[in-house]
Structure formats: structure tokens, C-alpha cells
Amino acid sequence: EAGVAQSPRYKIIEKRQSVAFWCNPISGHATLYWYQQILGQGPKLLIQFQNNGVVDDSQLPKDRFSAERLKGVDSTLKIQPAKLEDSAVYLCASSPTGTGYNEQFFGPGTRLTVL
Amino acid sequence: SQKIEQNSEALNIQEGKTATLTCNYTNYSPAYLQWYRQDPGRGPVFLLLIRENEKEKRKERLKVTFDTTLKQSLFHITASQPADSATYLCAPSGSARQLTFGSGTQLTVLP
Numbered sequence: 620e621a622g623v624a625q626s627p628r629y630k631i632i633e634k635r636q637s638v639a640f641w642c643n644p645i646s647g648h649a650t651l652y653w654y655q656q657i658l659g660q661g662p663k664l665l666i667q668f669q670n671n672g673v674v675d676d677s678q679l680p681k682d683r684f685s686a687e688r689l690k691g692v693d694s695t696l697k698i699q700p701a702k703l704e705d706s707a708v709y710l711c712a713s714s715p716t717g718t719g720y721n722e723q724f725f726g727p728g729t730r731l732t733v734l
Numbered sequence: 735s736q737k738i739e740q741n742s743e744a745l746n747i748q749e750g751k752t753a754t755l756t757c758n759y760t761n762y763s764p765a766y767l768q769w770y771r772q773d774p775g776r777g778p779v780f781l782l783l784i785r786e787n788e789k790e791k792r793k794e795r796l797k798v799t800f801d802t803t804l805k806q807s808l809f810h811i812t813a814s815q816p817a818d819s820a821t822y823l824c825a826p827s828g829s830a831r832q833l834t835f836g837s838g839t840q841l842t843v844l845p
Contacts, residue, residue, distance in 0.1 A: 623777070654835075659837065660837050660838075661738075661823050661825075661835030661836050661837045661838055662778065662823075662835045663835070664832055664833070664834070667832060675832060710777050710778075712777070722768065722780035722783065723768075723778075723780065723833065724780070725777030725778050725779070726777050727775070727776055727777055728775075728776075728777050
């Protein structure tokens with residue numbers, strides 16, 4: 620079974636530029652999550668999708684971050700414009716359903732550096 | 735506000751010993767709690783899940799306890815090996831079956 624795929628793996632941009640991350644979850648997984656992990660901290664949930672609908676985006680800074688999940692499969696997370704404090708690893712995870720106790724399967728992450 | 739605390743410092747133990755990691759949470763009552771392992775440059779990997787009505791769960795050399803009165807979970811690795819060196823994250827569940835991750839404990843098993 621293929622795991623969660625993310626690209627790019629690394630990205631360096633200057634502040635005020637825009638950036639986009641892509642995630643392809645495990646086939647058949649209905650729930651998709653985007654997390655932000657700052658160095659030395661645990662992952663922090665940004666947004667949760669169930670199929671192509673948003674379940675929770677309460678911690679997503681909506682003035683600069685946006686995310687979509689078209690056709691309930693792949694997802695993109697965008698930051699525009701980026702700030703220095705956005706430097707972090709952005710993790711995508713998926714699970715078979717959001718209504719049980721299912722474990723989450725994480726991708727390798729995208730390391731973003733904002734200069 | 736909800737708060738999760740894991741061992742505040744990195745944990746170093748000798749190979750063959752039992753490692754015990756602590757996860758304390760405040761201001762909420764999770765229905766279950768998960769433990770993940772994270773290696774440098776990689777995403778977290780699921781290890782174990784324990785429900786609120788379970789006191790203890792085991793998987794090979796791993797054991798997790800869940801005390802809802804103390805609001806604490808303990809994670810044990812018996813007969814530890816250098817390959818067990820990693821950061822271990824606890825994640826109590828929240829609403830909508832979401833997880834809130836602690837900051838993790840960095841475990842180093844010395845040969």
C-alpha cells in the first residue's frame with residue numbers, strides 16, 4: 620500500500636512570497652489533515668477535510684492560508700503572503716474515517732523556510 | 735485551555751532498560767489517546783491507541799497506560815534498543831475525533 624505523498628519536500632522562499640504544498644493521501648482514506656510542525660513542537664492541526672468538505676479549520680490563519688481538496692482526493696495548502704513565522708514543516712495525514720478511533724498516516728512533510 | 739505536557743527534557747537510558755515516558759493533560763477529557771513515533775526528517779508513525787475505558791494496552795515491547803483520574807498516560811518501552819531512539823508524541827483525542835499533539839519526548843537509548 621502506497622503511503623501519503625507530499626511535494627515538494629523542501630521549499631525556500633522570501634517573506635511576502637506565496638507557496639503551495641500538495642498532498643496525495645492513501646487511496647480510499649476519507650479524512651485528510653494538514654498540520655504545521657514548528658521545530659521542537661508537536662504537530663498543530665490547521666485543517667481537517669472529510670471527503671471534500673471542511674470539518675474544522677478553526678486554527679487556519681485564513682487571512683493568509685487556504686486549502687482545498689478537490690474531488691475528495693488530493694489536497695493543496697497555500698500560503699500567501701508568507702511570513703517569517705511560517706517557517707515550519709507542513710505535514711499531511713490521512714485516515715480511513717473521521718468518525719472512529721483510526722490512526723493517522725502521515726506523509727514525510729514539506730520543510731518551508733521563509734527568509 | 736487544553737494543555738498537554740510530556741517529559742520536559744530529553745530522556746537518555748541504557749540499552750536493555752525500560753524507558754518510561756509521561757503524558758499529562760489538563761482541561762479536557764479525551765475519549766482515547768494515541769502515541770506516535772517520529773524520526774528526524776520524517777512524519778509521525780502511529781504506535782498504539784488506548785481508549786478511556788482501558789487501563790492498559792500492550793504491543794510487543796510497548797505498553798501504554800491511561801489513568802483518566804490522574805489525567806495521565808504512561809508509555810513504556812521494555813528491553814530498549816538503540817533503534818528505539820526517536821521522539822515520541824502523545825496525542826489525546828478532542829472533538830470530531832481530532833488529535834492534539836504534545837511537544838514530544840526525545841528518547842536516546844545508549845548502547
